[in-house]
Amino acid sequence: MAEKIRVLLSEAEVMQKVEEIAAQINRDYEGRELTIIGILKGAVFFTCELAKRITVPVTMDFMSVSSYGSGTESSGKVKIIKDLDLPIEGKDVIIVEDIIDSGFTLSYLKGFLAQRNPNSIRLCTLLNKPERRVKKEVAVDYEGFCIPDQFVVGCGLDYDQKYRNLPYIGVVEF
Ligand code: IMP
Ligand code: MG
Numbered sequence: 663m664a665e666k667i668r669v670l671l672s673e674a675e676v677m678q679k680v681e682e683i684a685a686q687i688n689r690d691y692e693g694r695e696l697t698i699i700g701i702l703k704g705a706v707f708f709t710c711e712l713a714k715r716i717t718v719p720v721t722m723d724f725m726s727v728s729s730y731g732s733g734t735e736s737s738g739k740v741k742i743i744k745d746l747d748l749p750i751e752g753k754d755v756i757i758v759e760d761i762i763d764s765g766f767t768l769s770y771l772k773g774f775l776a777q778r779n780p781n782s783i784r785l786c787t788l789l790n791k792p793e794r795r796v797k798k799e800v801a802v803d804y805e806g807f808c809i810p811d812q813f814v815v816g817c818g819l820d821y822d823q824k825y826r827n828l829p830y831i832g833v834v835e836f
Contacts, residue, residue, distance in 0.1 A: 667815060667825065667832035671807060676788070676817055676831060679806045680708070683786065684715030686804060687756070695719040697753040698786075699746065699775070701767070702726040703826065704760035707818040708788045708806075712758060723748050729767050740770040750780045756804070760818045761789040765797030772800075788817065789831070807831075 700709030726744035786804035816828030
């Protein structure tokens with residue numbers, strides 16, 4: 663393989679952040695029930711680690727969307743590959759993503775799911791690359807780390823479907 667991976671955020675740093683986000687969600691949703699929607703495949707690790715630490719009653723569901731090819735640039739187009747299994751009408755929903763880059767994916771998904779009349783929708787992302795934002799209106803409610811404009815892998819994030827299983831976040835050096 664031609665590329666090298668440099669550690670940006672260690673496994674311990676990531677897990678500490680997951681604890682903090684879960685604690686905040688537990689405070690915010692006290693006395694309520696929560697539906698968390700993980701976006702496949704990138705957010706699957708983060709969604710599960712988060713869910714394990716949520717203490718309010720929680721339902722998990724997953725969607726799969728495509729916005730990227732095998733390269734590292736967003737196409738701007740979002741396609742639903744797999745829809746939710748469960749209805750969300752009247753539910754308090756948090757969409758969980760691995761990373762917000764251009765913002766196309768979450769901006770589209772929030773609008774798409776809002777049409778189903780949930781009681782509320784919030785956005786949670788492990789990583790945020792604000793320098794890359796095209797969809798400026800995307801408001802993130804829970805954010806792990808703000809990172810510079812670098813292509814990262816690990817904790818679910820891939821480069822050409824590789825490296826999702828790395829327990830840390832690494833920068834791909836091409
Ligand atoms: P957006 O629609 O441009 O915000 O892109 C979001 C999606 O692009 C994420 O869910 C990832 O799948 C992918 N993506 C964006 N940046 C990276 C990166 O640095 N590494 C791996 N995947 C990324
Ligand atoms: Mg993704």
